[in-house]
Amino acid sequence: MQQKPRPNFGGNNRGRNPNFRREQQQEHRTNRMIRVPEVRLVGENVEVGVYRTEDALRMAEEQSLDLVEISPNAAPPVCRIIDYNKFLYEKKKKEKEMKAKAHKSEVKEIRFTPNTDDHDFDFKAKHAENFLKEGNKVKTYVQFKGRAIMFKERGELILLKFAERLAEVGGLESMPTMEGKRMIAIFAPKAAKKKEKEPKEPKEPKEPKEPKEPRVAESKPEDKA
DSSP states (O other), rough: OOOOOOOGGGGGGGOOTTTHHHHHHHOOGGGGGSSSSEEEEEESSSSOEEEHHHHHHHHHHHHOOEEEEEEETSSOOEEEEEHHHHHHHHHHHHHHHHHHSSSOOEEEEEOTTTOOOHHHHHHHHHHHHHHHTTOOOOEEEOOOOGGGGGGHHHHHHHHHHHHHTTTEEEEEOOEEEEEEEEEEEEEOOOOOOOOOOOOOOOOOOOOOOOOOOOOOOOOOHHHHH
């Protein structure tokens, strides 16, 4: 049997840049990926200015560092001579810290009915306190069903009592309002107050010392003579 000729996959790669996939994966162009005639170097370890790319690469190699393109759209592109792996590590670390600090505020919902008992009220108040301490807003509403709509005053009393309970950690954005069959109140977290230093107790005044009696010099026998 005659063997079928194998497909030639190598022919499809002719003329392709072997660094093409690597360039797509990297966030910045580095070293030989930078194929412009000249670049502007910045940083502490170089004299700032425009250099031929070959000269900039040679300077990076002499310092055992990388030539990294940080502003590709500038004319000429701006580069730095740095340790690229270390640069990426510090960049990701900084982004992670910023993300951790940037807390996204959410709106948490708490539902009451006109007949909410004290136990349920306290349970939901504790949840609301935790939400507000975490920096979230709390949307509280009293749901009226059927003839319960006749007891709007009872719903308003529940929400105002709730506002009094949360006064230390959150404040009402506006007075309770009706939306359909719901009476709604929204609470926003209060900024944490710094603990005030306790005033030092005044020191007790010291009792005045009794004045010492002056010593009388004794006369010597020679003085009498």
